Amino acid sequence: MKTSIPVSSLLHHKGSAIWHIPPETSVFDAIKLMADKNIGALLVMSRGVLTGIFTERDYTRKIALMGKTSRDTRVAEVLSGQVICVTATESVEECMRLMTEHRIRHLPVVEGENVVGIISIGDLVNWIISAQNSAIEQLEQYIAGGATT
Numbered sequence: 001m002k003t004s005i006p007v008s009s010l011l012h013h014k015g016s017a018i019w020h021i022p023p024e025t026s027v028f029d030a031i032k033l034m035a036d037k038n039i040g041a042l043l044v045m046s047r048g049v050l051t052g053i054f055t056e057r058d059y060t061r062k063i064a065l066m067g068k069t070s071r072d073t074r075v076a077e078v079l080s081g082q083v084i085c086v087t088a089t090e091s092v093e094e095c096m097r098l099m100t101e102h103r104i105r106h107l108p109v110v111e112g113e114n115v116v117g118i119i120s121i122g123d124l125v126n127w128i129i130s131a132q133n134s135a136i137e138q139l140e141q142y143i144a145g146g147a148t149t
Helices: 007-014 027-037 056-064 092-102 121-148
Strands: 041-046 049-055 106-111 114-120
Touching (some): 007 114, 007 121, 027 041, 027 056, 041 114, 049 056, 049 106, 092 106, 092 121
Antiparallel strands (some): 106 114
């Protein structure tokens, strides 16, 4: 589905709650927060600046498979430091392209140096499904209205 709808529309609907941790947080505490908030990633911020992202994938590949312990390892040691970000004006379609190209599931949304939200692949899929349902309903109403006149 082609769309030029900006991510700001998705954030407006979803909300712009941002969960973040400092880099010195233990992996255990990060995973606990992710479980408590039912999220798959945390932004890693130092003095208000985005320094990385910590995801469930980071945990499974860099802690569990490497034999490290989550209580003794700091997030700074295993985070994904190169973060792909988007602005609020980027289209939903462009975000899907970036996620596919870079094989990532989360995109921080920034305005300058400030993080204003985060979107996940699940957010994009839900938005697309909602947009498709709306388009189908409009077409059905058009067809039904056209058949009675």
